[in-house]
Structure formats: C-alpha cells, structure tokens
Amino acid sequence: MRLAGARVLVTGASSGIGAATALELSARGARLVLSGRDQEALAGVAARTGGEILPADLSDPSADLAVRAGRVDMLVACAGEGWSGPLARMPGGTAERVIAVNLAAHVQLTRLLLPGMLERGRGHLVYVASIAGVVGVREEAVYAATKAGLLAFAESLRYELPGVGVTAVVPGVVDTPFFARRGRPYTRRRPAPVPPERVARAIAVAVERDRAEVYVPAWLRLPARLHGAAPGAFRVLARRFGRP
Numbered sequence: 152m153r154l155a156g157a158r159v160l161v162t163g164a165s166s167g168i169g170a171a172t173a174l175e176l177s178a179r180g181a182r183l184v185l186s187g188r189d190q191e192a193l194a195g196v197a198a199r200t201g202g203e204i205l206p207a208d209l210s211d212p213s214a215d216l217a218v219r220a221g222r223v224d225m226l227v228a229c230a231g232e233g234w235s236g237p238l239a240r241m242p243g244g245t246a247e248r249v250i251a252v253n254l255a256a257h258v259q260l261t262r263l264l265l266p267g268m269l270e271r272g273r274g275h276l277v278y279v280a281s282i283a284g285v286v287g288v289r290e291e292a293v294y295a296a297t298k299a300g301l302l303a304f305a306e307s308l309r310y311e312l313p314g315v316g317v318t319a320v321v322p323g324v325v326d327t328p329f330f331a332r333r334g335r336p337y338t339r340r341r342p343a344p345v346p347p348e349r350v351a352r353a354i355a356v357a358v359e360r361d362r363a364e365v366y367v368p369a370w371l372r373l374p375a376r377l378h379g380a381a382p383g384a385f386r387v388l389a390r391r392f393g394r395p
C-alpha cells in the first residue's frame with residue numbers, strides 16, 4: 152500500500168515500537184491517528200508527526216476507538232502488555248487484562264474498521280506479535296498465547312480480504328520500556344535488544360511491499376523454522392539455553 156496520504160491508526164503510539172512506527176510512517180507521508188493511554192507521551196509523538204491524538208484504554212471493552220477514529224486506511228495493532236512469572240502465581244485479573252489488550256481489543260478494532268476498508272477496496276492491517284507467539288517462552292504463557300492468537304488471526308484474515316493487505320510482525324527482543332513495565336527487566340546479554348526504529352522501518356517496508364510476515368531481526372526465522380521442523384530438538388535447546 153502507498154503510505155503517502157494514507158490515514159493510519161497506531162495503537163500503542165505513546166511508547167516504544169508504536170511511537171517509532173508513527174515517526175517512520177509520518178516521514179513517509181502517512182497521516183497519523185495516535186492511540187494510547189499516556190496523553191502527555193501521545194502529545195510528544197503528535198508534535199513530531201502532526202498526528203491526531205485518540206486516547207483509549209484497550210482493557211476497557213467499551214473504548215469506542217474505531218468509531219472515534221473515523222476513516223482509517225491502515226491499522227498498526229501495536230499496543231501490548233506483558234506479564235512474566237509462573238502461571239500459578241499470576242494475580243487475579245492479570246490474564247484477563249493481557250488477553251483484552253493484546254488480542255481481544257485488536258480483534259474488535261479490526262472487525263469494526265474492515266467494512267470501510269473493503270468498501271474503499273484499499274487498506275492494510277499490521278499486527279505486532281512476538282517470537283514468543285511462535286515458539287513459546289517459559290513463564291510468559293499468557294502473553295505468548297495472545298501473540299500466537301494474533302498470528303493465527305492475521306494468517307486466517309489474509310485468505311478472506313481482497314484488496315486489504317495483512318502483515319504480521321514478529322519481533323524478538325526490542326529496546327523499549329516493555330520489560331520494565333511488565334515487572335521483570337531483560338537482563339540477558341543475548342540476544343541483544345534491537346532498537347524500536349529497526350522494527351518501525353521493517354513495518355513500513357513490509358506494508359509498501361505487501362509482505363505477509365516480517366521477523367525483526369531477520370535471523371529469528373531460524374529458531375522459528377527449527378521449532379516448526381524439529382520441535383523436540385527445539386525444546387531441548389530451549390530448556391538448556393532459554394532460562395530468563
């Protein structure tokens with residue numbers, strides 16, 4: 152899809168990958184609608200992109216983001232929360248919130264934005280998933296499940312949408328406040344976190360070239376392929392090297 156002139160709704164635009172993506176798309180001529188909860192941070196991104204601010208808490212099913220957004224040519228579904236720890240120790244309500252924000256809100260948003268895109272015969276949907284949704288990660292079961300859900304959602308939608316592109320983004324470790332916010336910082340040396348701007352560039356190129364799937368960094372495809380081809384061997388390696 153041509154980004155110049157496209158009206159793009161970015162969820163999670165107040166921070167990290169979403170903010171970097173808003174800046175990247177704006178540099179390529181897109182008109183931004185920026186959503187998140189932190190209004191001051193959104194105002195900062197709006198000042199640099201000329202974007203419109205649309206605050207919303209996606210854990211609240213009554214957030215009528217799609218209605219307030221009006222015409223949207225492209226959605227970047229980026230808002231997300233993590234939680235790390237043994238499932239048996241997860242506090243009540245946390246799983247519900249992670250599922251609501253990461254998965255359910257973006258399913259509903261897509262459902263409501265799609266009729267306009269189909270009517271205009273033009274649109275693009277981008278879902279920021281995670282390598283956790285492809286291979287699973289110790290002590291991130293609920294988070295990984297939401298990301299696997301997004302990947303299956305994107306993969307399935309692609310079959311039914313003439314004229315509307317669908318891109319699933321699969322980042323590894325990205326240098327954003329995500330880990331601090333989920334309550335367990337990223338302390339491993341490898342894999343080294345990539346800057347959010349790298350994910351943002353990959354998203355812009357994937358949309359322009361109508362790519363179905365993009366891994367950032369690209370080498371992450373290898374563990375994903377190993378997991379698909381030899382899941383037993385993958386699990387042995389993950390048990391050995393995958394401790395947080």
Ligand SMILES: NC(=O)c1ccc[n+]([C@@H]2O[C@H](COP(=O)([O-])OP(=O)(O)OC[C@H]3O[C@@H](n4cnc5c(N)ncnc54)[C@H](OP(=O)(O)O)[C@@H]3O)[C@@H](O)[C@H]2O)c1
Binds near residue numbers: 169190229230231323
């Ligand atoms: N960082 C990584 O290593 C990594 C790797 C793979 C995938 N991802 C995915 O990338 C996406 C962006 O994460 P990030 O790394 O950029 O983290 P981040 O800097 O913490 O950004 C998360 C964004 O999600 C928004 N958000 C969280 N809860 C929300 C809620 N209830 N309602 C509305 N917005 C909400 C935040 O908005 P407010 O700040 O305004 O609340 C913020 O803009 C997430 O979906 C994450 O799962 C991240």
